[in-house]
Amino acid sequence: MLKDIFMGLSQNQLLNSAAKKYGLKMGAQSVVAGTNIPEVIKSIKELNAQGISCTVDNLGEFVFKEEEATAAKEQILQVIEAIHENQVDAHISLKPTQVGLDIDYTFCLNNVREIVDKASQYQMFINIDMEDFKHLELTFNLLDDLSLEYDNVGTVIQAYFHNALEYVERYKNYRIRLVKGAYKESDEIAYQDKKDIDANYIKLIEWHLLNGKFTSIATHDHRIINHVKEFVKRNDISKDKYEFQMLYGFRKELQLKLASEGYNFCTYVPFGNDWYGYFMRRLAERPQNLNLVAKQVFNKKTNTIIGVAAGAFLLGRLTTTKDKKKKRK
Known part of the structure; x- marks a missing residue:
């Protein structure tokens, strides 16, 4: 409920x-790293000083007009320039619907291509965030199309989907962020029980750690984190093959602890006034x-x-x- x-x-x-x-x-200032680019750069510098890298999300919801999607694209391009100019350790996460996926696929693809192209000039990674199920295959299509031209792009796979392992196997040669899933989906396509989701999440993590290119493990669950620590040690998996991720403002002490222990750690850093939908999810x-x-x-x-x-x-x-x-x- x-x-x-x-x-x-x-x-x-x-x-x-x-x-x-x-x-x-x-x-929301506790979970959103500012409303503008100078503020988010300041937050990134503070995290970098503690041995933490960042992935930056320019927040945006309910984009159904081309001019709004274009404005969002331009803002993301400005963030890329700011990351490069300030030489901070950060890359970009973006939601396809913010740059036009609900308007027109080709329009969205061109917007994302412009972003990925700019990032590639600075050897910067672009992560295409996954949204709800109705956008899932379209998002994978974006990744497939962009991968024909660029190698600095990856996406997210959500563990609550019944066939999530198929997606992990399909994109094993990509840098993938694994999450449990944050949208309400039907029981026909997604697990509803936390135990089932957790079990599938661990299965995906283990498979991708053994077979994938690079695994971003995005969770606040210390039990799963401890399980991963034991798994990588037992299987002699290099720390260069994975990272832990958490959201800005959540479990700060654990974030610092993992970074201090020598694990690659990345904080998901959202910014902007359009924070509401993100926070509720x-x-x-x-x-x-x-x-x-x-x-x-x-x-x-x-x-x-x-x-x-x-x-x-x-x-x-x-x-x-x-x-x-x-x-x-």
């Missing part, structure tokens, strides 16, 4: 617009994240806004359920 609430909130365009108005005053993905950020993020204003929004969402669900029952009668 809690996951459904936050997933419903993440897709509410009205609340997304309201969140932009409040900006990071709502407390993080809470939906792992309700424990509420505990991780509660003291840092939630103030009275945040609690009120999210509480009212959650109440409205639940009321909508209850009303819909009642209407369905009436129709059945």
Whole structure:
């Protein structure tokens, strides 16, 4: 139920617009590394100083107009230039829908190609983030098309999909980020139980560590991290073959600990005013994240806004359920 609430909130365009108005005053500064490029570069420098590399996400949701997608592309190009000019250790993560996937495939491909081309000039990696299932094959198509011209591009594979291992095997020669999955999907295509997802996640990690090019293990779960530590030691897997990843603002002490132990560590660094959908999905993905950020993020204003929004969402669900029952009668 809690996951459904936050997933419903993440897709509410009205609340997304309201969140932009409040900006990071709502407390999201703990999990979003600024609203502009100078601020995110400052955050990257601070992480680099602690032995942590970064992947930067220029946040954006609900892009259905070409001019908005083009503006997002231009912003990402500016971030690439800023990373190069400041000589910081960072690369780019981007969502295809932000640069036009819901508008037109060719339009989106051209936008992503321009980004990948610019990054390739600076030997910079571009990670194509994976979104919900309806965009999955289109995103793989982007990767396939771009790989004909460039070798600095990879993507994400979500462990909650039943056939995730097929995707891992298909893209074993790519740098791949493995995640559990953050979108609400049907039980026909995705595991729903946490134990099943965790088991599949570990299976994917082990397979790709043994057979893949480079594995980014994106999790806050210390049990899985400890399992990976033992697995790589037991199988004599070089640290150059993998990295751990976590989100900016989450489990900071563990991030620093892993980096200090000599593991490659990368922090996923989101920035921008369009933070709302991203933040709600993080809470939906792992309700424990509420505990991780509660003291840092939630103030009275945040609690009120999210509480009212959650109440409205639940009321909508209850009303819909009642209407369905009436129709059945």
